[in-house]
Amino acid sequence: MEASVYTVNTKSCFSLHSRGILPRSAIGVGCSLRATKRNNALRLSCGSTSMGRAGGRIQSLFRSSAKARLVRAQASEGDVENVAPVKIPVKSSGSVLPYVGIACLGAFLFGYHLGVVNGALEYLAKDLGIAENTVLQGWIVSTLLAGATVGSFTGGSLADKFGRTKTFILDAVPLAVGAFLCATAQNIETMIIGRLLAGIGIGVSSAIVPLYISEISPTEIRGTLGSVNQLFICIGILAALVAGLPLAGNPLWWRSMFGVALIPSVLLALGMAFSPESPRWLYQQGRISDAEVSIKRLYGKERVAEVMRDLDAAGQGSTEQEAGWFDLFSSRYWKIVSVGVALFLFQQLAGINAVVYYSTSVFRSAGITSDVAASALVGAANVFGSTVASSLMDKQGRKSLLLTSFAGMAASMLLLSLSFTWKALAPYSGTLAVLGTVLYVLSFSLGAGPVPALLLPEIFSSRIRAKAVALSLGMHWISNFVIGLYFLSVVTKFGISTVYLGFASVCLLAVMYISGHVVETKGLSLEEIERAISPAA
Numbered sequence: 001m002e003a004s005v006y007t008v009n010t011k012s013c014f015s016l017h018s019r020g021i022l023p024r025s026a027i028g029v030g031c032s033l034r035a036t037k038r039n040n041a042l043r044l045s046c047g048s049t050s051m052g053r054a055g056g057r058i059q060s061l062f063r064s065s066a067k068a069r070l071v072r073a074q075a076s077e078g079d080v081e082n083v084a085p086v087k088i089p090v091k092s093s094g095s096v097l098p099y100v101g102i103a104c105l106g107a108f109l110f111g112y113h114l115g116v117v118n119g120a121l122e123y124l125a126k127d128l129g130i131a132e133n134t135v136l137q138g139w140i141v142s143t144l145l146a147g148a149t150v151g152s153f154t155g156g157s158l159a160d161k162f163g164r165t166k167t168f169i170l171d172a173v174p175l176a177v178g179a180f181l182c183a184t185a186q187n188i189e190t191m192i193i194g195r196l197l198a199g200i201g202i203g204v205s206s207a208i209v210p211l212y213i214s215e216i217s218p219t220e221i222r223g224t225l226g227s228v229n230q231l232f233i234c235i236g237i238l239a240a241l242v243a244g245l246p247l248a249g250n251p252l253w254w255r256s257m258f259g260v261a262l263i264p265s266v267l268l269a270l271g272m273a274f275s276p277e278s279p280r281w282l283y284q285q286g287r288i289s290d291a292e293v294s295i296k297r298l299y300g301k302e303r304v305a306e307v308m309r310d311l312d313a314a315g316q317g318s319t320e321q322e323a324g325w326f327d328l329f330s331s332r333y334w335k336i337v338s339v340g341v342a343l344f345l346f347q348q349l350a351g352i353n354a355v356v357y358y359s360t361s362v363f364r365s366a367g368i369t370s371d372v373a374a375s376a377l378v379g380a381a382n383v384f385g386s387t388v389a390s391s392l393m394d395k396q397g398r399k400s401l402l403l404t405s406f407a408g409m410a411a412s413m414l415l416l417s418l419s420f421t422w423k424a425l426a427p428y429s430g431t432l433a434v435l436g437t438v439l440y441v442l443s444f445s446l447g448a449g450p451v452p453a454l455l456l457p458e459i460f461s462s463r464i465r466a467k468a469v470a471l472s473l474g475m476h477w478i479s480n481f482v483i484g485l486y487f488l489s490v491v492t493k494f495g496i497s498t499v500y501l502g503f504a505s506v507c508l509l510a511v512m513y514i515s516g517h518v519v520e521t522k523g524l525s526l527e528e529i530e531r532a533i534s535p536a537a
Contacts (some may be wrong), residue, residue: 007029022445040489046531054286096217096218098215099216099275100216102230102275103168103213104213104273105265106168106205106268107233108200108235108236109201109202109264109265110202110206110236111233111235111236111238112236112239113143113178113198113199113201113236113240114236114258115240116244116258116261118242119244119247119257121140127251127391128185128186128188130335132291133177136188140192140195141484142484143195145197145199145200145480147197148199148200148202148206149474151171151199151205152204152474153474154200155207156467156470157448157467158170162401163281164215164278168275169269171205172269172272173269175268176198176262176269177197177199180194181193181475182198183256183258183259183262200324206476206477208456209229210453211465211466213228214226214449214458216278219525221394222394223346223397223459224391226453226457227393230450231387234445243256244257272355276298277290278294279298279307280311280526291311292304295307311343319351321430323463328464333461336459336460339474340456340472341471343402343451343452344452344475344476346406346448347452349479350409350507350514351409351506352441353487354442354483354503355441356378356441360525363437369510378438378441381441381445382441382449384442385441385444385445386450387446388445389446389447390402390450390466392446393451394522397520397521398458398518398521398522399467399520402451402518403514405443405450406443406447406507406510408442408446409443409503410508411439411443411504412440412443413507415435415439416432416437417498417500417501417504419433419436420496420497457469458529462526487499
């Protein structure tokens with residue numbers, strides 16, 4: 001049996017109390033934590049000559065804390081002295097906010113390119129001479145999704161090979177060129193090529209924006225900053241809506257709508273040229289000194305040693321190269337990778353695109369004839385929900401928001417289905433349909449929208465993180481494309497009410513799956529999460 005004693009002074013006791021680990025009675029007294037290894041288990045005890053019964057309460061708190069469980073999980077056959085003492089938070093003099101803001105330009109462009117065609121399609125179709133050709137109009141819409149699928153798979157490999165910031169700079173090229181081609185297109189071929197390039201750009205963005213944000217964000221606010229990704233996507237969609245307002249008075253304004261996307265594309269490239277690289281990627285490449293410089297810029301020199309200890313602990317005993325694509329399907333990784341794939345499949349199969357697509361006709365049935373007003377209401381609900389989610393992500397946790405979100409979406413879908421079929425509700429059908437639509441979008445934006453892109457970079461180990469995120473987002477774009485292709489045919493055959501019931505069933509299945517397979521990551525560093533849930537080599 002071996003033991004180690006860590007002394008916790010008065011200042012440290014106050015810090016631990018503020019984190020909910022020590023009771024107030026411990027402040028001003030100080031105590032000693034004794035780590036004892038017996039039968040390969042690590043036990044923590046706390047004693048003090050002047051604390052009396054408070055020591056016993058502290059001992060109980062430490063035994064029940066998630067941090068203590070992680071420490072026990074890290075105990076190995078070696079000396080217990082090697083186990084790191086409880087971390088005391090250090091105030092950071094750095095700031096990640098400017099770099100998160102620059103990265104979120106990619107999220108903004110994601111939303112803008114998705115939404116810009118909705119208002120512009122009618123006018124560009126007339127200008128390009130395809131007003132009567134719905135097939136070519138469909139190609140203009142769907143080519144973006146096809147490009148995004150390619151981009152999402154490509155983004156992971158590029159981020160692993162060149163780093164996160166350089167991938168952003170490369171990504172700005174198809175985003176800018178695509179916007180320029182769309183704005184200046186004189187024929188349908190140029191327009192489709194432009195949409196394809198823009199799609200590749202937003203596909204890469206969809207993979208690397210949440211990846212970069214999760215890797216540079218401090219643990220205590222990583223959830224809040226990660227959910228800003230979804231908020232900027234919603235803002236991008238709203239911006240596209242606002243950009244389309246002058247169309248009624250100027251039919252050629254659609255060119256300016258596409259052209260304005262050049263500005264954030266250029267700003268993204270310029271901003272990333274001066275942004276720090278992910279310290280976790282630099283560490284993986286063996287560029288230790290560069291990683292320390294990056295940490296200093298992001299968090300301040302006070303936290304360099306702390307973050308480097310985390311990276312060292314996560315990297316101990318691992319000399320493996322980054323995983324290949326086929327490694328994701330191995331027995332070692334597939335269980336955790338399948339969680340990411342499933343979350344994005346549930347996100348799309350739960351019917352978000354169908355609800356948005358039908359929102360205009362639903363609002364018309366309630367007497368709201370303005371398409372702009374209908375879109376604005378849906379967009380406002382999305383932005384509001386995403387803002388609320390940002391404030392709750394590090395308080396309520398990812399898993400609880402996912403469960404609440406999908407449960408709310410199921411109830412909203414049921415309300416939508418009944419509003420179309422239940423005769424007793426016929427006098428109120430329009431109002432109920434609008435209420436169901438807004439509640440559905442609000443519920444989606446609270447969890448199902450922002451959480452998957454935030455959670456995935458957290459639960460994937462550093463060796464597979466970029467490619468696993470890319471694979472999961474690839475499933476998102478493929479399912480998005482398939483649903484868009486077959487949705488109207490399914491509605492024609494079975495009716496919208498039955499389809500909404502099907503979506504409600506998917507939401508309930510998602511609740512059951514999340515309850516059994518998704519882990520909570522709130523308050524843990526990426527390295528702590530990796531050590532706790534990732535399989536051993």
